[in-house]
Amino acid sequence: MAQRQLNVGLIGGGGGAFISHPHQRAIHFDGTRRVTAAALHPDPETAMKEAENWAYPLKGYRSYDEMIQEELKKPVGERIDYALIVTPNHVHFDPAMKCVQAGIPVMCEKPLTVSLEESDKLVAAVKENKVPFGVAHTYLGHWTTRFSRFIVKSGLLGDVRWVDSRYLQGWMADRTEDTGNVQAEWRVDPKKSGASNCGGDIGTHALMQLRFVTGLDVTRVQAHVETFVEGRKLDDHFTTYCELSNGSKALVRATQIAIGHKNNLGIEVNGSKGTLLWSQESPEELTIMLAGQPDRTYFRGGVSPNDGFLGDVPQDLLDEPQVPPGHPEGFHDAFARLHRCFEQDVRAYLDGKPFHCDGNKYANVEDGRMGIAFIAAAIESSQADGTWTDVALTAN
Incomplete structure (x- = not known):
């Protein structure tokens, strides 16, 4: 029996942001993941407008706070299974911390935060809440x-x-x-x-x-x-x-x-x-x-x-x-490999099973902190x- 698709919530990515597009392609790469919700812009009205005009249907939210709150009201299988953060650097820490504290796994763009103090707090929160956390160092996916x-x-x-x-x-x-x-x-x-x-x-x-x-x-x-x-x-x-x-x-x-x-x-x-x-x-x-x-x-x-x-x-x-060799993999394939490996840990987490998140397949929160x-x-x-x-x- 085929596994259900994982639901991904996108934080950031509106306003012509480049990095959200390879991430989205990577998420949909295998047919086992899909973006279902998004808080696309810091301005609430712009966020909703962009969601309405998005390339595919998704649930738009006025802010990532609203998205976290409302998604958690949904039953497992309908709510987001992990969040992808593709905002500018100074908006990495707050949504990442709130997702982690809510028990939502996170894939975050690098650098992890804008200060070592924030990174230390995030490492501690991930350890305390025991959720998968990945940092999108793309080239590890080659x-x-x-x-x-x-x-x-x-x-x-x-x-x-x-x-x-x-x-x-x-x-x-x-x-x-x-x-x-x-x-x-x-x-x-x-x-x-x-x-x-x-x-x-x-x-x-x-x-x-x-x-x-x-x-x-x-x-x-x-x-x-x-x-x-x-x-x-x-x-x-x-x-x-x-x-x-x-x-x-x-x-x-x-x-x-x-x-x-x-x-x-x-x-x-x-x-x-x-x-x-x-x-x-x-x-x-x-x-x-x-x-x-x-x-x-x-x-x-x-x-x-x-x-x-x-x-x-x-x-x-x-x-x-x-x-096969001679049919080149590339940038988007590298992103997809990261999300594919992260998916394995997210599924284990959702099933209450041990997960690795040890830095052997993708960068984890400790790797982000080291940066x-x-x-x-x-x-x-x-x-x-x-x-x-x-x-x-x-x-x-």
Whole structure:
């Protein structure tokens, strides 16, 4: 017997917001989830108008408070089963906290919050209420990212010595915020974005890619958080030299002023036995370089275990790709994989069964908090002219 579709409540996403659209496609990707309710805009009248004109039928609400309250009055099966938060950064904490306290699982866009204090409170609430909580670090959903994690954590590269994780963009190389670009306007507003624009927006992606692929944490940083475009209130260039939890070093860097770069997230892991190279803009492949051997390129869906480098590969990892090699997966597939894995934990939660939410399939609330702790340490270090600054690894 087929399982019923899960109902998802959308918080934010109106007003032409970009990120809500790939999330919606991902939610509907498998036919097992659907968006049924939404609070689309901070202005109540606009929220209702946008709901009426939405591309498909959904129940519109004047605010997320109203949505939470009214949805909980419905029986299980008709109410929302989890909430998706796609608002600007400063409107992540309040709806996330209210959903968690109401027992509603949450998938939240990154960065988790705008302050470490808020993140600590949210971590505590998630632990107390024992609900699934995911943070939408999209690129963890690429199959090759998961395969990279397997390679590094299996020790196939030896000991991790050095990591270069970066996210390069060029879309804010001039005063984009003065051209009517809403996405740029709120990102450079400290009241909406938090202490960092570039670091919070894409530097957290570079950090999460490092942490997920290597399994290591950044323990302290020397940072330079800079603004190159004159008059801009927040950073557009973000560079951190890092010490990792195994004693090795790393560079975690991001920029939005590198003209010509689009969404160039990439990672290089140098180990004592070899090097791994991966780029988000070529997400179907990764490269392994070993001393004295030709480079090896692995393609999603075309991996053969026990090939002289790889040993056994977990069957569940091999079974994850949804389409044969040569039919490319992409950005929306990565989103869908995150929602698919989150769905498994939500269903277990709804059935009163144990769920994992352990960071192995998607970023969890603790991962989100680490992004904020990293940003806080980088800002502190930069303000102290690049002094080594510890990252708060655990919540207060």
